[in-house]
Amino acid sequence: MSGVVSMISLLMNTGFTAHVFSIWPESWLISWMVAFPVIVFVLPLSRKIALCFVREH
Numbered sequence: 001m002s003g004v005v006s007m008i009s010l011l012m013n014t015g016f017t018a019h020v021f022s023i024w025p026e027s028w029l030i031s032w033m034v035a036f037p038v039i040v041f042v043l044p045l046s047r048k049i050a051l052c053f054v055r056e057h
Contacts, residue, residue: 002031002035003031003032005035007024007027009031010024
């Protein structure tokens with residue numbers, strides 16, 4: 001997922017150039033380094049918050 005997001009963001013900002021595929025791995029690495037900790041730490045919190053709004057039967 002982070003790879004797709006970083007590729008779309010890169011293409012929107014730079015356009016499709018000859019250097020896209022040489023720049024993309026670094027962009028992907030940075031987005032992965034941000035996305036992974038966010039998922040690890042924010043997902044449990046967001047699940048708890050969501051469960052507060054869902055009523056069990």
